[in-house]
Every structure is written in C-alpha cells, then in structure tokens.
Amino acid sequence: MTLLTVSGLRKHFPLKKDLLGRGGGTVHAVDGITFDVAQGETLGVVGESGCGKSTMARLLLRLIEPDEGLIRLEGRAVGTQMPLTEARGKMQMVFQDSFASLNPRLTVEDSIAFGPIVHGLPRAQARERARSLLARVGLEPLRFAGRYPHELSGGQRQRVNIARALALRPKIVILDEAVSALDKSIEAQVLNLLLDLKVEFGLTYVFISHDLNVVRYMSDRVIVMYLGKIAEAGPAESVFGDTRHPYTRALFSAMPSMDPDRRTQQPPLIGDPPNPIDPPPGCRFKGRCAHAEDICGRGDITLTSAGAEHRVACLMTQPGSGHSSAPGKAA
Amino acid sequence: MEPRAPDEPLVSVSDLTVRFSRTGQTIQAVNGVSFDLAPGEVLGVLGESGSGKSVTLRAMLRILPAHRSSVTGTIRVAGRDVLALSGAELEDYRGGTVSMIFQEPMLSFDPVFTIGQQIAESVRRHMKVDQQAARARALEMLDRVQIPSAKRRLDAYPHEMSGGMRQRAMIALALACKPKLLLADEPTTALDATVQIQILLLLRELQREFGMSVIFVTHDVGVAIEVADRIAVMYAGRIVETGSVREVIRTPRHPYTQGLLSSTVRGELRGQRIEAIPGSPPDLAAMPPGCAFAPRCKHARDECLRAVPGAVDVGGGHEARCVLLKLAA
C-alpha cells in the first residue's frame, strides 16, 4: 500500500545579488522529483552535498514551502485535504546534528513530551509517554529523564531525538543523515535500534545519507540524487546489483575497497560536484561523465524504466535516444 | 643536528602522555603512547572521538594550548627532541621538518591573503629563497596537487575555492617546503565520497614521490586501508593494537579492533544484525583502572581491571594489548 506520494516536487532558491549587481542566479535545490513510499518499507536516498536530499526532507515536512509539487499522505493532499498539523503528526524527522536538534534549556523528558503536549495530550500522560519511549530507545528513564542535552553523549542524544520523533506516534520517520555524525561503534548500535523500532511500531522510513554502505544496509528501495534530480531509482538489489547510471557507478567505485590488496587505483570522477546554481539544460551529470555526448545537453532527460521498478535518467539506457551507447530499438 | 644512523626511525615517540586540566578535572587524553615510524612509512591511526588520536598529532606539532595541557614523555623527529625545542628551532621544525593538514582547510589559511601569497610566504621562510623563486614554487605545488588552471588559482582567496580545491591547496601549502613528516588529521572526513577518494589517491602519490613519512589520523577503517602501510588502533588514549594493515584488518587480535571492524556497516550485510560494541567510551576524566575497554568487552575478566595490559607481540611486529593474548601465549 502506498503511504506517501510525492510528485513534481520543486524548490528553487534565488540568490541575492551584491551591490554591484553581481552574483544572483538560482539554486535548483530540488528540481522536479517524483517518487512514492510504500507502507512499512525503507526508502533510501543517497547523494553528495548539493544534491538536494536535505532540502527534500524539509520539503516533505513543509518546513520549507515547495515552489511546485504535491505531497499526498495516505492518499490525501497535504495542506489542502489534510491539515499541516495532522501531516506533521504522521511524519516526523530526525536530524543529523544531535546537539542542535535538542533545546539546550529543556530536559530530555520535556523535549520528548513537547510534541504530544502541543497536540493536546495532558501533561502527565505526555511525560508518561516520554519515559516509556526513553526506555524503549535504551535510556533508563530514572537516570536520563531529567538530564539536559549537554550531559549526554552524541549517541545518547541521537537516541533522545529518535524518541522525540516517535512521541507523536508517526507513520513515517524521515532520517536525515541521522547516524552520519556518530562514531562507527555507536552508529551500529543506533542502526540496530532503528531496525528494531521499525518492526515494533510498524514504521516507514525515508533514510537519507551520503553513505552508500549504510543506505544499502537499511533500504528496501533506493533513490540516487544528483544536483536536485533523481539519477536512478529502484529496488535496492537492482540499483546496487545492476547499476545503470554512470553517476551511481562512480559513487560505488569511490567507496574505499576495505581490502589492503585491492586498493583503489583510479579515482572514478575528477573534480568536485558542481553547485546547483543555474544548471545548463540536459543531463546534470554530463560535465563529469566519461560517456557524455552532445545529445546529453539537449533537453531534459526523463527517468525511464530499465526493468521492474528500476528507473534511470540516462540516455545510454534509453533505446533510440540518439546516444551512441544506447541499446537498439529492438532491445 | 645530531647524526643519525641510517636505519634509525624518523619518528620515535615513547610514553607520550597528555593531560588537560579543566575546572578541577584532569582529562587523561593520551596515556602512554609509544611508536616508531620509518622514513617513507605511512601510519594510519584509527580511533573514534575521544581516543586521543588528534591530541597525539597536535602534541607532535607542539600546538596544544600550553597553559592548559601538560605533555610528558619523549617525541623525537629526525633526531630532534621535539618537546625541548623553542623559539626559532620550533618555527623551523613546524612547516620545515613537519607539517600538518586538517579536516577543515580554512584553519590553515588566512582569509585575507591569496593562496599563492601564503604558500610563497611559507616557502620563503623555510627554504630561504627570494620572492620570485617562492612564487614559482607555489605555482609548481598547485600544479602538482592537480588544481586546474593553477596560475589563476594562485591569486584566488581561500573562500573562492570549492571544498575539494581548498583541500588540495592546503596539501600544496603543507608540502611546499618538502617536510620529512606529514601529519594528517582526518583530511578527507568532510569531503564527498567522490572527492575523498581523489584526495586519498593524491596523498598516496605525493607520499611516494616525496618519500615522506605520513601519520594519517582517521575514524574510517576504509580510509585507513586505502592509505596506510601500518595501522595503530587507539582507544581511550592508548594504542591497543598495531601492525601491518593486512594483519590488523584480516586478523585483528584486540577485542576493540574486532568490534570496530564488525560494527562497520557493510551494505552486503542487509537483513542481518550488525555486531555492535555495547556501551560507550570511558569518561577521560574518570578512567577505569586496567584495560579501558574492559567495561564494554565481552571477554572481560577480573584480571583486566587489575593493571593496564602490556603489549603482546603476536608475530611480525603485530602487537596488541589484551590479557587474552598473554593467556594464550
């Protein structure tokens, strides 16, 4: 069953010009993104800085107003058919920076109870819920409920953030680089916790990360983003096993080999990811792509099916696209 | 400078201890770290936050705040007693013999001077050459670190460059005076994956070309494997295991190293639970007696808490500090 549908989501940020009229331009942070999330699955979103994955997370919760696009939750359009407050109770978010995402002046218990109180739960019950959630995320309520964020370690703070996100009994939790700032041994603990909570509360995750390993470990389906657009999307086995987009392939080869005898010899890409400011038409990746041809700069490249549910935005996978490596029409 | 025997290590650190004092508390950041480093060798120091890996590097460059930290033990680099250096000698040592690159390149650069000016200034100070030669060297270095249109970039300010370019410029600055030892403190951690691998390969190439020794501090096992010849695993201010990359990665002997490797997430393991290390690292202001990892260790026994275990050589320079190894031997 489809829980969340996102169609044509777009957000551009105009840049300010300086006094001499220089600068300006528009950041194409999220540029027409369509996907859906099924009940109970984990959708992984992977990409490098500037690909728009964090903006997308904030757009989903309407923390930023989208320029265009429609978000449907349980079949109802958020903002029109479903009030924002209701949607925000059903969708919650865990941020990367565990410290900045907790109010330093509130105890852990008050931070968790805040959401339920706002939604009208009596104070005592909200505190009760906060304590039981603390226990559930592995923090002994008697020891931790009255503590302040600075008295906790990074891993403990992120557990509190997860408890806070669960306090409204959401359907979907958006995890925006939620484990990226943690040490490896703590990251593993938190990932295990997330997997347990998902089963226990019947959650659906949108798991955003720059770390391919973590995304692959967590996700049922994966979206690869590049400069505000989806480059490749599909079931995890398919995207990771039968990678079609040259950018996704480059991301894979950029991962350390983890084998001292098979160290990486050639960098898969040269240079830095460009800024998403006023990108030229055509494929966003063509400037760094080894297979780029003239045709890649003409017109928009659409996501096209490349097998069951696997979609790729690359002319090389589209029969008759005019790219020299494109499969023949017959195929 | 004292003469050195040819097979003498370039770096020799023994019993390095660093304490920070803060409002009535003593933070035991580094607790008796000893290691040697041969010329041209790359040592990867692997550890999590609070393991003392960065503090060790900073102590080696003598850039810890003097009034709040106490450093004891000995650090010898290229025959010099680093902790005894002062004044002009220290200036010559920093940047001349040893230089450092950081996670955040903006720390290395002064925002009001161009990249070229800053590299040339460093070259002039340490290599005693004139302005023109220094600028030529700066240009050569920018070319060498593969900065496109290097000539134009010479006159760029740090903030005008992208993250990866800045990191390259910082490497150019660090290597311009041909140091014998490069200290790298998580230089690729803040970078995107596709940029990180470029910088790692560049560092590997430059290390070979310059024949310098490198101490590369990282929290990422994958990064350490890409660059290091030898790995030292740190936990709570001590080196708990050291050996060649192959030995340490394939046959880790210390339970912490084993836990660190098993808890490193690999995509292929989807559907299985990750074997995480329970608990969290000790409070450095209240260190447990004996092995600092014992409270999190599944093999812990009474003996672990009695004294800090000594290093046990398990063959081929592969050492680990664990009581279990002593029992097995």
Next chain:
Amino acid sequence: MSAAAVDVREAASAAPAAQFAPTQGYWRSVFSRLMRDKVTVICALVILALILMAVFAPWIAPEDPLKGSVMKRLRPIGSEGYPLGSDELGRDMLSRLIFGARLSLVMGIVPVLCALGIGGLLGITAGFHGGRVNTAIMRTVDVFYAFPSVLLAVAISGALGAGITNAILSLTIVFIPPIARVAESVTTQVRALDYVEAARASGAGNFTIIRVHILGNVMGPVFVYATSLLSVCMILAAGLSFLGLGTKPPLPEWGLMLNTLRTAIFQNPWVAALPGLMIFLVSFCFNLLSDGVRSAMDVTR
C-alpha cells in the same frame, strides 16, 4: 528573572492546549551555579545592600539631606557630626549619599528594564519573522543606533526638557536599539537551529515555539547584556544630571552631587570624589554581576 519565569508558566497553564513549564529546572541550576561564584555573590550582596539602603534611607540617614548650614561648609571626612564631611552648602554628605542612592539607582535600573521589555520584544519579533518585518524594524532601530549614546541622551533630554521622567524616557530610548540588536541576532541564530525546526515539525505554532524554544534561549544572553548596560545607564544618568538635564538641585543624586561639588575639588578633593566613588562602585558591581550571570547561564559547563 525567576519571577518572569513563573509568570510565563501561569500564562501557559491558562491555555489548555499548551501546558508547559520549560525553564524551572534550568533556572534552578543557574542559581546554584551563581551561588558557587564568590565574586558574583559579593557583588550581588553589595547591590542588594545599596538597594536596601536606598529604600530605608529616611531611617538610616543621620541628618536631613536638604538641611544645610552656611557655617559648616566643606568639612573634611571624619569631622565631628559629619562622618563623611559636608558639601558646598554645608549639608551632611553621608545622608546625601544615602538618599542619593534612591534616584541614582532608579535612573540606572528603570530605563534598562523598560528598554529590555521594548527592545527585547522588537528584536525577537524581527528575528523570528525575518524578511520584511525584520528589515522594517531593524533599519528603524539602526537610525537611532547611528548616534553616539551620550549625544542621543543629551539631545532627547534637551528636547523634552529637564526632569527625572524625561531623563528616564530619553535613556530608555537610548538603550532600546542595542538591546533590540542583540535580541534580533540571538533570535536569528536560535531560529535557524534544528530544535526549532523539530518543534515546527511537531506541529507547534509560532506562539508556542517562541514561548518554549525561543524565549528561554534568547532572553538569557539578552538579559546578561542588559545587566552590563546598567552601569552605562547609571553613568549616563549621572552625566545628564551633571549637565542639568536630569535631577534638579537640591535633590540628592550622585551625578548632580558630583557636578555641584566640582568647584570644591581643590579645597576638599576627598569629599568631592565621594559621589563618583559610589557611581564607580555600583557600575563595577553590575559589570561583575553580569559576567557572573553569563558564565552561570552557560549550560555546557
């Protein structure tokens, strides 16, 4: 400040949808840290003593501060009947200093309190809303900020005419811009933090977010900054009186006393310096107090 926190809580319990007591535990921990800082405690005690002295002046002062004697002018410190000497009209200095604390403290504290209310409100509004609201408020504030504070105080007092109320009014206007600035910049920083986003994602409205997440984190630094303004305000108020724009003679006020005694600086310098010493003592204590409060409010220690 703790009284204000109680008010917030009472106001909150009136609204059924949002019952929340955020700051209770925090302020208690700040207070216990304050109590451990000896310098701050001493400063607070000095200021408390001065306030008590001002309140109970009629019972403490040995003489009538207005009653002079032409025969006993400018007695040195320690003269019989005049423990701190007498002024140029033969009035008892000790009594005048004790009574002077009333006006001097009022003129030092009231303008800052008023400015804290108005400037804090303006700054938080500007910072929270951003955009056009911010531009409108902050550019207006900037106009006032462009003048040196002494000049502005003198100009406004001059335009309104001499008198205590007008002096307080002009000082309030002088201190609104800097407080609004600090409040605005702190609010802008806090607003961008993830926990405010998280609160919005929990479905909280602007009012609840400001009350629970913004006020507590903004008022701390702003309050500390305002404390540091108390000494400046005291000195400016004294300056206005010195120029004849504040208190009128023969009322005792330290700034005015400094003014009228300046002619005696060569005859009896110690007596002439006494009001200045009081101003110095109070502003010094306020400054140390503000430093102490600042470090006590730093939760990360």
